[in-house]
Each structure stands twice: as C-alpha cells, then as structure tokens.
Amino acid sequence: MGKKLVIGSSGQIGVELIEQLAKDFGPNQVIAADIKSVSEGKTLGVEYITLDVLDKEKLFEIIKQHNISEVYLLAAMLSAIAEKNIQLAWDLNMKGLFNILDLAKEKHIKKIFWPSSIAVFGPTSPKLNTPQSTLLEPSTVYGISKMSGERWCEYYFLKYGVDVRSLRYPGIISYKSPPGGGTTDYAIEIFYAAINHGFYDSFIAKEVSLPMVYMQDAIRATMEIMQVERKKLTINSSYNLAAISFNPEEIANEIKLLFPEFQIKYSPDFRNNIALSWPSIIDDSFARNDWGWKHNFDLKKTTLEMVNGIKN
Ligand code: AKB
Secondary structure, eight states: OOEEEEESTTSHHHHHHHHHHHHHHOGGGEEEEESSOOOSSOOTTOEEEEOOTTOHHHHHHHHHHTTEEEEEEOOOOOHHHHTTSHHHHHIIIIIHHHHHHHHHHTTSOSEEEOOEEGGGOOTTSOSSSBOSSSOOOOOSHHHHHHHHHHHHHHHHHHHHOOEEEOEEEOEEEOSSSOOOSOSTTHHHHHHHHHHHHSEEEESSOTTOOEEEEEHHHHHHHHHHHHHSOGGGOOOSSOEEOOOEEEOHHHHHHHHHHHOTTOEEEEOOOHHHHHHHTSOSSBOOHHHHHHHOOOOOOOHHHHHHHHHHHHHO
C-alpha cells in the first residue's frame, strides 16, 4: 500500500483531513500538497509540498517520488468565488480532476476521493428530501463543474475501472481553518461575529434553509467511504450526504441561547440567490444503506463545538 496525497491541504477540509489520515495511518504515510507553501497549522510528521494540480508533469513526479496510491483531490473554487472567476474556476475544477483521473486510468494511482457538492442541484431539483437521482440543472459555475465532474467520475469507473469515490458535501461547519468563498460560509462567519462583535449581518435571508454538516462528521464520512469495500457502493458518481438543515434565523436562535445579547440583521446579496437554487433538505438514504452513514452532530452540538473551539 502506498502513501496518501491530499491536494488542497491548507483548505478548510484539507487541514482536518490530514490530521485524521495521520492519526489513522501514521504521519509518514501522508503527503500534504497545496499551491501555497504552508508555514502554520501543520500536522506533525506530515511532509508538506507545493503543487499546482494543473501541472500534470509535477503531479506525476510527486506520485512516483512518494509512492502515492491514494489521492484526495480537494483543490477547487467554491460557489461564490467561482461566480467571479468563471474561466479559472472551470479550469481548476475540471482540469484538476482530469489530471488525477487520467493518472488513475494509467494505473499510477489506485484510489481517488473527489468531493462533489449539493451545488449539483439547481432550481428545478426538488427542494425537500432531494433524492439521489433527480433533475440536475445547476445554475452556478461551481455546480456545473461538480455535476460534470460526477459524470466523468462515473464514466472513468465504468469504462476504465478507476476507483473514484465521492460525496455531495453539504455546507461544512468548522473553525480550524477558514472556508474559501462558498455560499454556506455564513454558517461559520456567524459564530466569529457573535463571539467577537455580538452582531452579524447575514448575506443569506433569514428563512433560507440549507443542508449542513459539522466537520467531524464530514471527515468521518470521507474516511468511511474510502474504506468501504467497493462492491458495497451502488452509486458510482457521488453520494448525497446529509446531517442537519437550518436557516440563519434558526442558527441565530441557537447562538442566542449562549449569547443572549447577540443581534442579527439580514442583507441578502448574490449568494442568497445561489442558496435559493439549492435544496433545503437532502435524502441521503443511499449513503445510510450502502455504507452505514450516520451523522452525530445536531445543531445544538455543532453550536457548542463551534463556540468552544473558537474561544479556545
Ligand atoms: C459552497 O457553499 O460553495 C460549498 C458547497 C456547499 O459546496 N460550501
């Protein structure tokens, strides 16, 4: 068994995924790669390198040099920021994926994790209990790239036997590393604002509900899907993954239980339109049935973890 390469290692998910991989497999089994060189927040014993996932030659060199067998491709441009950098978002989100899929097709890598997102859904998808298979007409560049990526993952699996596994992440809530330009980022910002200023101006309207998951659950889901026997997986594109759903008013009320003085105001911007195009509640029964997915963190537990984590 070779080593594990995490691409996008200094991003919100990367930082915590590396910690978990290092804990489970040993730090010397993990290579952390990012386009930026990392100076802080490193996991002890893990080797950090700089890498642009669009540079296929360097990618190949690293895979050979470090005897990599598994790649976690987390480098991507998220929904809000992608709307402002359409071409770059498409190139990064698609070409990065193709580089990794092709290396697996050529048998240089054994297994891939590639995250998709609830952004694959669009205004014509059912909003409540959104099924695994339904109309996918995303209206954002990010959503279009994730939907296309899912099709390519399935294609490479069926046509070339590439073992690529994927989850449609909801908004991920965490405090160790900041999120990078998504629509669901409000659900993280709100905690920092409550603790530091007692006030938050939300760019999402108060009644707009979105699916979310606490980071610890998201990491566990990622570890689980990567370790399950391939034959148990009945979805070859990407699994719906759900945990909790709430709107800004509901999370603000939960925060007020800890900070009674906390005030919230609503100034919806273009990100609210993105949120309105996404589902409110996802049906993830395929993940629950196929590999036993179960979330542990409800809104209350998530709120407590966030507040304690940020304060510490
Ligand atoms: C975003 O808001 O863009 C991401 C996502 C839901 O994929 N957090």
